[in-house]
Amino acid sequence: MQKQLQLVFHHVESSEGLKELAATLLTKIESHNSDITSCHIVFANEPHHQFSATIEMQAMHASFETAATDPDAYSALRSAFKKLNRVLQDHSGKIRAARHEHEHEHKHSDAKKSQHNNDIDDSLFDEEYVA
Secondary structure, three states: OHHHEEEEEEOOOOOHHHHHHHHHHHHHHHOOOOOEEEEEEEEEEEOOOEEEEEEEEEEOOOEEEEEEEEOOHHHHHHHHHHHHHHHHHHHHHHHHHHHHHHHHHHOOOOOOOOOOOOOOOHHHHOOOOOO
16 A cells, blocks of 8 residues: 555654654554545644644545644654544444344354454554664
């Protein structure tokens, strides 16, 4: 999917480090969400010495957008990916719940389904990036 990763820098100097971190964090998300089709990330310089990172992600049947600001562009990117991870987990949880409810209508089973493997621990996005 890396060829579909688009990075835009608004009033922020393009950085190989930010590009590499974005690709690394996207790979972590993709490893648990195989239906991602594209990812567009916008870095912008905001007032009061803040950087923003906005992520727009397309999946097979849904679109997601998250954003974060921080005095450090790398931290803003990590925070935006953490938010995206939580949004994707929430979305997959809703899909599992709807599927489970549908299955339950047809089968009366009391067995509780375990958490699906596409939940990623947010701490994976806290790792310090070393260029």
